[in-house]
Amino acid sequence: MHNSSRRGFMGRAFGAVAGVGVVGSLVAMKKSWDPLPSVKAAGFTTLDMSIYPEGELVTEKWRGKPIFVLKKTAEMIAKQTESQKARGVIIGDSEFMVAIGLCTHLGCIPSYNAAEESFLCACHGGMFNWAGEVTKVPPPRAFDIPPFKIEGNNIILGEVGPEYKAMKDSGITL
Amino acid sequence: MAQFTKATSIKDWLNQRLAIEKVEKVMASEYWIPKNINFLWAMGMVLAITFALLLVSGIFLLMYYQPHVDLAFDSVNYTIMREVDFGWLWRHIHGVAASVVFLVIYIHMFTGIYYGSYKKGREMIWISGMLLFVTFSAEAFSGYMLPWGQMSYWAGMVITNIFSLGDLHLDGLVEWIRGDYVPAQAFLSRFFMLHVLLLPLVIIGLIGLHFAALRIPHVNNQDGEEIDFEAESKKYLAGDKAGSKVMRFANDFMSKDMMIVGIYLIFFFYLVFYNYSFALDPVNFDPADMLKTPTHIYPEWYFLWSYEILRPFSVNIGLIAFGFAQVIFVLLPWLDRSPNTVPASRRGLFQIWFWLLLIDMIVLTAMGKLPPEGIFSTIGLVAALMFIVLWIALPFITMNEKKV
DSSP, X not given: OHHHHHHXXXXXXXXXXXXXXXXXXXXXXXXXXXXXXXXXXXXXXXXXXXXXXXXXXXXXXXXXXXXXXXXXOHHHHHHOOHHHHHTOEEETTEEEEEEEOSOTTTOOOOEEETTTTEEEOTTTOOEEETTSOEEESSOOSSOOOOOEEEETTEEEETSOOHHHHHHHHTTSOO | OOOOOOOXXXXXXXXXXXXXXXXHIIIIITOEEESSOOGGGGHHHHHHHHHHHHHHHHHHHHTTOOOSTTTHHHIIIIIIIIISTTHHHHHHHHHHHHHHHHXXXXXXXXXXXXXXXXXXXXXXXXXXXXXXXXXXXXXXXXXXXTTOBHHHHHHHHHHHHHTTOGGGOOHHHHHHHHTSSSSOHHHHHHHHHIIIIIHHHHHXXXXXXXXXXXXXXXXXXXXXXXXXXXXXXXXXXXXOTTTXXXXXXXXXXXXXXXXXXXXXXXXXXXXXXXXXXXXXXXGGGSBOOXXXXXSOOOOOGGGHHHHHHHTTSOHHHHHHHHHHHHHHGGGHHHHOOOOOOSOGGGSTHHXXXXXXXXXXXXXXXXXXXXXXXHHHHHHHHHHHHHHHHHHHHHHHHHHTOOOO
């Protein structure tokens, strides 16, 4: 009895040491898989918004993801709905559709059909209109809008400005 | 301490230290296999041989492959395919075997389902087998990333995005898995590690468990007969080889097994030499381009059925259906409520269930390959619903099955 309780104590003592070791190892392993600081630091892109032609989709790159930039034509501005307007980015007297160019279903890049002013995702057949709203499932929501901050004619992707914060708060983007 | 005497031969020397004769008996000559089995019982050995082919060809590929986003594509498509003598052979073997291994796994699985080889003490064989299937799937996926072509990149993007789990939006988890915002160097390096070290280790361990799980319940047979292995093996050893219902694993069963392996290898190397292109997707001969999605993204054929269960639904329901499809096979020993361990042909409704499931999975596979438009979308949806309905119906079908 005396002996077995001693062994029991030794067993529990080892269990405690091993437990600390396991937790510590798991923390280290999890952290080792995290994105590196250099990867995170490269996460900002500045775009000069004065150079885009109207009605033409331009694909930029931010954090390795495609960013769709579409300067709205006068016709688009005239016909846009309230929700489409709310998704827009206004710089000076120009309006832009700026969005992460990945289908919100599983992340394929939809292609833009300028004649029909719509996007089609080849992976699972999802469709979006020129403003980035879903017109055919499976995508669960409109294109996500990257964090942005307006500075004069430039926008900085990756930084959170008041306009982006307003969009996020009102649920226009995630 | 054990008593060691002067050895009379090398065999005796080894026997005293490693008990090699005893080991040989336990593992081979007195490991008993039923006689009433057919060629489908050779699939295990076919799989073991295919795994060996993957391992050997993989070792040779590993000597020239460069796990770097700028070098990987050329190290495969130029160095290995053009420069290394017989480099093409290792790549073709590796690619063809990776595809064929799933065909044989599916045959092996459906053989088990047909003959009820997951019941009455054989549950661990089934579970370890399903774990092997999952690990092989992860191994196939991680290997598919390595040439860093367009299909590698976009399959990597789509599959890792699944871990955001729809409306849960676990983007942090996806970035953690990738080590970056998108698949890039960190992603390629860690999937290379998984493919060449961690997952093969797990697979080898699971194969050990799979074999160990066979020892106590023994191999099933094609008549669903409950064999007293103890009594039958005594009869065999006493000299009544013809009257006994069992035979030695080696060399009796092995000789049949290896005959079938021989036929399989002729077919396998016919594919390797003359018909390998099915295993090398043409889209993957374009280097990865993160700004251009290929027009059609589809997985390799062996993932198509589960991909087709994901595809016709909206994202959350699709993920639930997909998750259901991934785990439901594991639960088969408990969803089948019937006490009968006999071939499906003697089990009434279960027989219909078996063939419907098989046909449904073939339809799902075919639809998964076709673009999701028009009638194909509809057939895919119906087949996906059918898959779910079949599994939900299984306990009810088997509950009332008569004892045979």
